[in-house]
Amino acid sequence: MFIINLTYRQPLEAVNQYLGEHGQFLDRHYRAGRFIFSGRKVPRTGGIILAKAASREELEGILKEDPFHQQGLAEYDITEFHITKFDERFACFMDN
Secondary structure, three states: OEEEEEEEOOOHHHHHOOHHHHHHHHHHHHHOOOEEEEEEOOOOOEEEEEEOOOOHHHHHHHHOOOHHHHOOOEEEEEEEOOOOOOOHHHHHHOOO
């Protein structure tokens, strides 16, 4: 499992121009079962994504598809972690 911490590198005006395309990117990976949740930071300096991927390399490839990455709008800090405890309501996201 991975936590992706996006930090905007450009003003919000530039980021806002690509929100629709970024949303389509997110939707594609939600449908594929890779993204579990995402949202804006408060204050709005970037965002957070919780993702499930086979490897860090796979995730880095996925993030290169993000319009925010392609346009140089955000940088990505990736933290990998192994789940040792979870609320049973999240069991559907665990490896079998």
